[in-house]
Amino acid sequence: LRLRTSAGSAAPRPTPGSALPGPTFLCAARFYRVAETMTTTKIAAEDLARKRAALKNRTPVEVLADHLPAKPVQLSAPNGPQSFQRPRMENLVREMSAIFREFPDLAVSEVDLNVTHTRTWYLNSEETRFTRDETLLKFSAVAETQAEDGRWLADSVAIFSNSATDLPSNKEITSRIQAMGQRLRRLRSAPSIDIYHGPVLFQASAAAELLLQLFAPNVLAVRLPLLDPPRAERYLKRYRGEFADKLGGRILPRTMNVVNDPTRRDYQGKTLLGSYAIDDEGVVPFPLELVGRGIFRSMLTGRTPVQKLNRSSGSQRGIGVAPGNLFFQVRDGLSFDQMKKELLLMVKDRGLDYGVVVRRIANSSILGSTTFMSASEKGTLTAFLEVYRLYPDGHQELLRNVVTSDLGPKSLKEIAEASKEQVVYNAPFFSKPTSFSTHTMVTIWRERGRHMISIISPALLFDDITLKQPGGHLLGLPLLAPPKMR
Numbered sequence: 506l507r508l509r510t511s512a513g514s515a516a517p518r519p520t521p522g523s524a525l526p527g528p529t530f531l532c533a534a535r536f537y538r539v540a541e542t543m544t545t546t547k548i549a550a551e552d553l554a555r556k557r558a559a560l561k562n563r564t565p566v567e568v569l570a571d572h573l574p575a576k577p578v579q580l581s582a583p584n585g586p587q588s589f590q591r592p593r594m595e596n597l598v599r600e601m602s603a604i605f606r607e608f609p610d611l612a613v614s615e616v617d618l619n620v621t622h623t624r625t626w627y628l629n630s631e632e633t634r635f636t637r638d639e640t641l642l643k644f645s646a647v648a649e650t651q652a653e654d655g656r657w658l659a660d661s662v663a664i665f666s667n668s669a670t671d672l673p674s675n676k677e678i679t680s681r682i683q684a685m686g687q688r689l690r691r692l693r694s695a696p697s698i699d700i701y702h703g704p705v706l707f708q709a710s711a712a713a714e715l716l717l718q719l720f721a722p723n724v725l726a727v728r729l730p731l732l733d734p735p736r737a738e739r740y741l742k743r744y745r746g747e748f749a750d751k752l753g754g755r756i757l758p759r760t761m762n763v764v765n766d767p768t769r770r771d772y773q774g775k776t777l778l779g780s781y782a783i784d785d786e787g788v789v790p791f792p793l794e795l796v797g798r799g800i801f802r803s804m805l806t807g808r809t810p811v812q813k814l815n816r817s818s819g820s821q822r823g824i825g826v827a828p829g830n831l832f833f834q835v836r837d838g839l840s841f842d843q844m845k846k847e848l849l850l851m852v853k854d855r856g857l858d859y860g861v862v863v864r865r866i867a868n869s870s871i872l873g874s875t876t877f878m879s880a881s882e883k884g885t886l887t888a889f890l891e892v893y894r895l896y897p898d899g900h901q902e903l904l905r906n907v908v909t910s911d912l913g914p915k916s917l918k919e920i921a922e923a924s925k926e927q928v929v930y931n932a933p934f935f936s937k938p939t940s941f942s943t944h945t946m947v948t949i950w951r952e953r954g955r956h957m958i959s960i961i962s963p964a965l966l967f968d969d970i971t972l973k974q975p976g977g978h979l980l981g982l983p984l985l986a987p988p989k990m991r
Contacts, residue, residue, distance in 0.1 A: 556730075569728070573808045573817055575788050580635040582782060589620055589669055600675065601646060601682055608686040610693065612983075613649040613875070618642070620669070625785075633787035641778075641957065642666045643933075646682050649877055650689050655979040656906050658692050659877030660685045660890055663868070665778055665931045665957060688891065688903075695905045698892075701972040704851035704921070705861045706844055706895075706964065713930030713962035714866040716833065718886055719914045720763075721934065721958065723747040724795050725826040726804040726811040747914040748801055752813060756801045758920050760836045763796035765805060767819070767829025772961055775929035779829040779959035783819070790819030790829060799918065822956045827936035830959040838925030844966055847922055849897055851968060861972060862901065864891040870933040886912055888975070911971045924964035934958040 598618050605614035625637045644664040652658055662681045666672055673681075707715055723746030748756055757763070767790040770780050783789055786808045794802050805828060806814050807821035820826045839847065845862075852860040867877075867887040877888070888908050893901040934956050 567812060569810045569812070571810075573810050573815065575631070575633070575786070575808060575817060577632040578635065578783065578787055578789060579633070580637075580783050580789075582635070582637055594618055594620070594669065597675065597678075601678060604679060604682045605648065605686065607683070608648070608690065610690065611648050611650045611686065614647070616644075616646045618644045627785070627787055629787060631787075635783050635787060637781075637783065639781075640667050642669060642672070644672065644678075645871055646685070647872065647875065648685060648689055649875055650693060651980070651982055652693050652695075652697075652905060653982075654697075655982055656697075656975070657875075657877040657980065658689055658905060659867070659872055659875045660689050660692075661868075661871050663871050663932075665933075667776065667778065671776065691903055692905045695903045697906050697974045698904050698972055699974070701861060702969065703855055703857050703860065704848050704966065704968055705863060705970040705972065706848045706966050707863045708841075708865075709924065709926065709928040709962055709964045710930060711863045711866050711889075711891075712965040713928060713960040714868060714932070715886065715912075715965065716831070716917075716960055716962055717868075717930070717932055717934070717958070718866075719912075719917060721828050721831060721960070723749075723914050724801075724804050724828070725820075725936070726806040726809075726814055727825070728809050728811045746804075748804075751801045752804070754801055755799045755918055756914075757796050757799045757917055758923070759799040760838075761796065761799055761920070761923060762794065762834040762836075764792055764794050764832045764834065765818070765820070765828050765830065766792040766832060768792065769830050769832075772830075772832075772929055772959075773927075776931075777830045777929065777959040777961075778931040778957040779831075781822075781829060784817075784821045785823060786817065786821040788817045788819040788821070793818050795831075822936050825936040827934050827956050828958045830961065832961045833923075833927070833963060835923040835925060835963050838923050838963055841924050841926055841964055844922060844924055844964055845895065848895065848966060851921075852895075852897065859894040859896045859902075861904075861907075861970075862893045862895050863889050863907075864893065866890060868932055870935070892972075906974050907972050908975050909970055909972050912967070916967070916970075919967065919969075920965050921968045922966040927961050927963050930960045930962055931957055932960070 598616050602614070602616040605611060608614075620642045621640070623639045625635075625639070627637070628634045642665065644662075646662040647659065648661070649657060649659045662678070662685055664672065664678070672678075725746055727745050727749070729745065767779060767781050769777055771777055781790065784807070788808065793805070795804070796802060803818070804811075804814060805820040805826045806816065806818045807826050808817045820828065848860045848862070852858075867890050869887055872887075886909055888906070892904040892907045894904060895901050936956055
C-alpha cells in the first residue's frame with residue numbers, strides 16, 4: 506500500500522495523488538489522507554478483482570511479479586517554499602506583455618508566469634518514507650500571426666527555473682521577446698518550401714527537442730495490463746515505445762552513448778531541472794547507461810516488472826516513468842563550423858542548390874493550445890519554428906511553415922554526424938503510465954507536462970530528410986485591421 510500526498514495546487518475532490526488544500530491545516534491534512542487511503546485501497550481491490558477475472562480466461566506466456574522489491578529508504582529533505590515576491594512577478598508579466606505593443610501585426614500574444622511549490626509526504630508498507638519539496642517557475646511568452654498567404658505562424662520564449670532568483674534579468678527577457686516579435690514579422694513575408702529531399706542540420710537546441718520527442722518517450726518500460734475483453738489491450742499498445750522490442754539492437758550511431766543521471770545537479774554551470782533525490786515509489790535513482798556505442802542497453806523502469814528488466818531505475822515520476830537528465834555523449838564529435846561544412850559537402854554531392862538548418866522546433870507543452878499547432882499537419886515531429894536555407898556562399902534565408910513526416914524514432918540510427926559542443930535543454934515531459942487502473946486515464950491529463958527533464962544534446966546532421974509545407978486549407982486574412990493597441 507502506497508500513500509502519496511502532495512500540497513501545492515487545489516484539487517476538487519480527493520483522488521489518488523491529489524493535492525491538499527492550502528493552507529494545509531492539520532485537520533484538513535488528516536481528512537484528505539484518510540480519504541485518499543480509502544480511495545486508493547478501493548481502487549486497488551477493484552483492479553485486483555478485474556485482473557483475477559481476466560486470468561481465468563487465458564494462460565500467460567510469462568508470469569511476472571506485480572511489484573519489484575526495493576530497499577527501505579528514509580529521507581527528509583524539506584527545503585521550504587522559495588521566496589516569491591508576488592508584486593515583483595506581476596510587474597514582470599505586465600512589463601513583458603507591454604512589449605507586444607511594438608508589434609501590432611501580431612494576432613495573439615500572451616505572457617504567463619506560474620510558480621508551483623509542492624511538498625510530498627510518502628509512506629508505504631515497506632517502511633519507506635520521505636518528505637520532499639519541489640519548486641518550479643515557468644515563464645512563457647507566446648505570439649501568433651498569419652503569413653501573407655493566410656498560414657498561421659507562432660513563436661515562444663520559455664524559461665524554467667527552481668526559483669525567482671534564477672530568472673534572467675528583465676533586460677535579457679525583453680531582448681528575447683523583441684527578437685521573437687521581429688522574427689515573426691520577417692516570417693510573415695518569408696518564402697515557404699515546396700518539397701525538399703536532402704541533408705538537414707539541427708542546431709543543438711533543435712536537436713534537443715527532436716530527441717525529447719523521438720528518443721525520450723521510447724526508452725520507458727511500460728507493462729500493458731491484462732484486460733477482458735482482450736481487444737481493449739490493443740488500444741493501450743500505443744503506450745509502448747518504438748524501442749520496446751529493441752533491447753540489444755542498434756538505435757543510435759556507434760559513436761553515441763546515452764546515460765540517464767538524475768543525480769547530477771548541473772552541467773557546465775547550467776542547472777539541470779531533471780534532477781531529483783528520490784522517485785515517487787521511494788527508490789533512489791542512479792546513473793544508468795541506456796545506449797552504449799549505439800546499442801540499446803536498458804530502459805527506464807519503475808517498480809512494475811517488465812520483461813527482461815527486474816530492477817527499478819528510480820524513474821517513477823507521477824503516474825509513470827520519466828527520464829531525469831539525459832546525457833548524449835559523442836565520440837569524435839565535430840565542431841559546429843565543421844558540421845556546416847559537412848552539410849555543404851553533402852549538398853554538393855547531391856547536386857542541390859542549398860542545405861537546410863533547423864534552429865528551433867515547437868514544444869507542444871508550450872504551444873500546444875495555439876491555432877498554429879492545431880492547424881499544423883500532424884507528423885512524427887511538431888512543426889519547425891525557425892528554419893533557414895544555407896547556400897554554398899554562406900548566406901542564409903529564413904523559411905516558414907516547414908514540417909517533416911518521415912523522421913521518426915527509427916531514423917535516429919541514421920544520424921550522419923554529431924557535434925562535440927552540447928547545450929542544456931530543460932523542458933516539460935509527459936510521462937507514460939507504467940500501470941493502468943480505474944483512475945489512470947483521468948490522472949494522465951492532470952499530470953501532463955508536470956515533470957521537467959534535462960537533455961544535454963549535441964547538434965545533429967542527417968543525410969536525407971524530406972521537408973515540406975503543411976497540407977490542409979488556408980485560412981483567410983482578417984478583413985479589418987486590429988484596433989490601435991493602447
